[in-house]
Amino acid sequence: MNDARREFAMLASREPVPLARGALVIAKEQYPELDIDAYVERLATLAREADPIIRLGSDTVERVQLLSHFLFDQKGFDGNRDDFSDPRNSFLNEVLDRRLGIPITLSVVYLEVGRRLGLNLYGVSFPTHFLVKCVDERGELIIDPFHHGSILGLDEIRARLAQIYNQPVDLHPAMLKAVNSRHILARMLRNLKNIYVSASEWKQALSALDRILMLEPRSVEELLERGALYERLECFKAALADYQSFLSQAPEHHNADTARDAVMRLVRQVALIN
Secondary structure (H helix, E strand, C coil): HHHHHHHHHHHHHCCCCCCHHHHHHHHHCCCCCCHHHHHHHHHHHHHHHHHHHHCCCHHHHHHHHHHHHHHHHHHHCCCCCCCCCHHHHHHHHHHHHCEEECHHHHHHHHHHHHHHHCCCCCEECCCCCEEEEEEEECCEEEEEEHHHHECCCHHHHHHHHHHHHHHCCCHHHHHCCEEEEEEEHHHHHHHHHHHHHCCCCCCHHHHEEEEHHHHHHCCCHHHHHHHHHHHCCCHHHHHHHHHHHHHHCCCCCCCCCHHHHHHHHHHHHHCCCC
């Protein structure tokens, strides 16, 4: 286990998991010399620069609008629409350096800066598009950092759902539920895993799956996927262990028969090796 992986395992064992540091430790596997403290300080510096601007707001709506203006108009953060699947969009250090990201990493920047300024901000794991919400005594604002921090009304959110699913879909409260840092980091890693799988970069995909399971040890879908990936990489003992663990946790899962077949196949394979 490398230093970045050990550090991530330590962070994953904490509650709450520190969001910015966790995101930067994810990046450290790709950038071993990454100075995590320096990038955390970059976020703090952004907050200090924004503070006198945000103070001009007379209420939460104005403060949110001023923060969005600061980050996206003055500092130039933007969504990378031209190359959405570039892995750099998922690494917080690259997002801070390049000022380009995807919804979830831009949301991390928004959360980390805004919280330092006293805004009551939460991540929202909306389908296919991560959002932020700000809560005060009057209610909630839904914010889209990928689109320059625009504040979304319910009609616009419903329209986005219809676009995602190609049909009208009911907006359930769970779709706008606040999620914690552990969930955010796991979703970041799932994005990375999907990018690596699409590029057939199996070892990098395995690395992402390992860390998802550190955050969410009972995530049986990832456990099954990791078993299949271990088998692809001819790590048969590890694959067998994952399939067996999957079956012990989810014997009635709809993929349980597939896992049982894999166990039978891998028991024979491991016996041949031994």
